[in-house]
Amino acid sequence: MNDKSRRWWSRRDFLRSAATATVVGAAGASVFCRDGAETQPVKPLAEMAPPKRPVPDRARIVLVRDADALDAGGKPRAEVVARMLDEGVAALTGESGAEAAWAKLVKPADTVGIKSNAWRFLSTTPEIEEALRKRILGAGVTEDRVAIDDRGVLGNPVFQRSTALINARPLRTHHWAGVGSCIKNYIMFSPDPPSWHEDACANLAGLWDLPAVRDKTRLNVLVMLTPLFHGKGPHHFDPRYTWNYRGLILGTDVVAVDATGLRILEAKRQEFFGEDQPFATSPKHIRVAEEKFRLGVADPARIDITRLGPMEGALI
Amino acid sequence: MCKRWFRIPFLLTVGGLVFFLITAAPPAGLSAPSGDPPDPASLLPGQVLGYVPQEKDGVYTADTLYELLDGGAEVYRSFHVRRVVSRRYGKPGAPDILADLFDMGSSRDAFGAYHHDIRDGRDATAGVESDMAGSSLSFWKDRYFVSLVALADTPDTRRAVLDLGREIAAKIRGTGERPKILRLLPRSGLMKERVSYFHDWTYLNTRHVIADENLLLLDEETEGILARYRDEAGKGSRPSHLLLLVRYPTKERAKQAVEKFLAGYLPGADRRGIARRKEGKWAAAQAAGDLVVVVLDAAERPDIGKMVSEVRRARTR
Numbered sequence: 200m201n202d203k204s205r206r207w208w209s210r211r212d213f214l215r216s217a218a219t220a221t222v223v224g225a226a227g228a229s230v231f232c233r234d235g236a237e238t239q240p241v242k243p244l245a246e247m248a249p250p251k252r253p254v255p256d257r258a259r260i261v262l263v264r265d266a267d268a269l270d271a272g273g274k275p276r277a278e279v280v281a282r283m284l285d286e287g288v289a290a291l292t293g294e295s296g297a298e299a300a301w302a303k304l305v306k307p308a309d310t311v312g313i314k315s316n317a318w319r320f321l322s323t324t325p326e327i328e329e330a331l332r333k334r335i336l337g338a339g340v341t342e343d344r345v346a347i348d349d350r351g352v353l354g355n356p357v358f359q360r361s362t363a364l365i366n367a368r369p370l371r372t373h374h375w376a377g378v379g380s381c382i383k384n385y386i387m388f389s390p391d392p393p394s395w396h397e398d399a400c401a402n403l404a405g406l407w408d409l410p411a412v413r414d415k416t417r418l419n420v421l422v423m424l425t426p427l428f429h430g431k432g433p434h435h436f437d438p439r440y441t442w443n444y445r446g447l448i449l450g451t452d453v454v455a456v457d458a459t460g461l462r463i464l465e466a467k468r469q470e471f472f473g474e475d476q477p478f479a480t481s482p483k484h485i486r487v488a489e490e491k492f493r494l495g496v497a498d499p500a501r502i503d504i505t506r507l508g509p510m511e512g513a514l515i
Numbered sequence: 516m517c518k519r520w521f522r523i524p525f526l527l528t529v530g531g532l533v534f535f536l537i538t539a540a541p542p543a544g545l546s547a548p549s550g551d552p553p554d555p556a557s558l559l560p561g562q563v564l565g566y567v568p569q570e571k572d573g574v575y576t577a578d579t580l581y582e583l584l585d586g587g588a589e590v591y592r593s594f595h596v597r598r599v600v601s602r603r604y605g606k607p608g609a610p611d612i613l614a615d616l617f618d619m620g621s622s623r624d625a626f627g628a629y630h631h632d633i634r635d636g637r638d639a640t641a642g643v644e645s646d647m648a649g650s651s652l653s654f655w656k657d658r659y660f661v662s663l664v665a666l667a668d669t670p671d672t673r674r675a676v677l678d679l680g681r682e683i684a685a686k687i688r689g690t691g692e693r694p695k696i697l698r699l700l701p702r703s704g705l706m707k708e709r710v711s712y713f714h715d716w717t718y719l720n721t722r723h724v725i726a727d728e729n730l731l732l733l734d735e736e737t738e739g740i741l742a743r744y745r746d747e748a749g750k751g752s753r754p755s756h757l758l759l760l761v762r763y764p765t766k767e768r769a770k771q772a773v774e775k776f777l778a779g780y781l782p783g784a785d786r787r788g789i790a791r792r793k794e795g796k797w798a799a800a801q802a803a804g805d806l807v808v809v810v811l812d813a814a815e816r817p818d819i820g821k822m823v824s825e826v827r828r829a830r831t832r
Contacts, residue, residue, distance in 0.1 A: 374587050432664055433583075434587070434664065435585070437648075479721070
């Protein structure tokens with residue numbers, strides 16, 4: 200375990216998490232548990248049974264960057280991000296072209312939900328969503344069996360009968376979880392999302408064992424076009440704390456994808472603040488995803504990164 | 516004799532009045548509305564530099580604030596937020612600007628909400644205190660905390676955010692006072708941008724982790740301030756220590772709190788309430804009447820006696 204990993208588990212983190220948990224608890228069911236009988240109870244970390252699946256020895260992810268990914272106004276260029284996705288997916292699957300790569304990920308008989316993120320300050324972006332949809336249709340899935348959704352996934356008929364999920368969202372710091380990344384993106388599959396806030400959202404990887412999700416994810420796309428590395432203000436958003444990273448991280452191991460995104464955020468905070476700046480809330484759910492839920496590889500030493508495009512300023 | 520008979524009803528009247536004032540006054544932690552508040556939406560301008568509302572205003576209460584804020588509602592709930600109006604301004608070809616006006620019920624809670632974040636931007640001369648950086652502006656005035664942020668930072672959004680903030684501030688008639696406990700902070704070395712006001716212990720733990728239990732016996736009747744100080748009495752630039760002041764309704768409560776704090780946080784404290792923590796930093800705590808003075812995170816052995824004297828002196832000013 201390296202120094203940064205140890206920091207996730209410091210006494211300070213534990214107490215801060217406990218404070219967060221207490222704040223959530225103090226808020227009471229009337230605040231958070233909106234769905235009455237449909238809500239699921241908070242699961243304390245100690246009470247959640249760890250799955251028995253093995254964690255792979257190593258994981259592989261792809262980091263793809265392109266200097267032209269954003270226009271002068273910071274908006275994604277649709278054709279560039281589509282090309283980045285194609286190159287990334289081909290590298291990830293070991294195929295020479297995007298069509299063959301996508302044929303490995305989804306089959307014509309699949310029903311595919313693209314789980315995006317609609318946070319108004321920093322969304323998955325329509326450009327990424329459309330590029331994903333186009334490639335899924337190109338793999339032979341009919342239009343009526345593809346849907347893009349975030350907050351409505353539980354009521355969306357395509358998601359309800361989905362056989363495959365594509366998980367795509369931007370990276371940002373987050374008030375409750377330390378960081379919001381691909382693991383956390385499935386919180387909308389829970390009927391009671393706030394119940395997962397306990398203990399700095401440590402149990403988020405448990406979401407991946409919900410029936411609507413389990414074993415369905417074919418690809419994770421962590422959108423690193425303009426990540427948010429620090430939160431300020433009521434919305435935890437200030438454009439000064441985003442930067443044009445112009446990248447995407449792709450992988451089938453969601454924990455490895457998130458752990459790599461986290462390293463980049465830590466490096467950016469170090470660069471910006473000039474000192475090691477711990478997150479206000481520990482992003483320990485990524486480490487817990489490996490150690491308790493055995494969902495994937497969080498240890499950077501066991502993650503192989505295929506790098507595509509310019510790597511100046513990549514921070515890892 | 517006659518005078519004595521007159522004195523009794525007089526004393527009863529005065530006593531009754533004092534009793535009424537004591538029982539009617541809200542405890543330290545409760546909000547005191549500063550007059551009849553206007554409709555919060557009326558404090559937001561109809562247009563600024565071509566930016567106009569893009570959709571119907573969002574209106575939230577303490578119970579629904581989580582619908583607006585993805586994760587931060589509890590902060591404002593701990594400061595007794597009453598109502599929030601959220602308006603999105605936009606104009607063609609320009610990034611939108613989001614304006615959130617929080618009615619906190621009292622100026623001290625508006626101050627607390629404002630100081631939840633480190634305030635290291637420039638003064639925008641909007642409200643009592645303001646913090647502007649890029650296209651983000653926050654300020655507090657009277658019972659209101661206002662946050663303005665553009666979705667992207669451009670020269671145009673900077674101008675619009677500034678104008679918007681100043682117009683809102685001008686529409687707020689009152690001014691409001693900072694929490695009185697703030698005056699008790701020693702000035703030398705104080706990092707004004709790093710001052711937090713609080714009522715409850717869970718919020719305090721989000722500013723500086725102390726314990727997973729309420730060692731300082733904080734509740735709705737207490738109010739506190741946490742401030743960061745520089746070293747060398749303010750001459751240096753490195754942070755030196757944190758000073759925590761809590762005011763209790765009675766001296767007895769303050770004494771109980773300091774005893775519980777020393778037992779739980781500084782079990783090895785000497786008779787002056789000073790100890791070095793396991794991580795190597797010093798801490799100290801003493802009661803001073805209805806106040807508790809706590810030093811945290813100090814690189815060197817703190818002179819808690821001197822700090823208590825300074826606080827006492829500030830109180831008599």
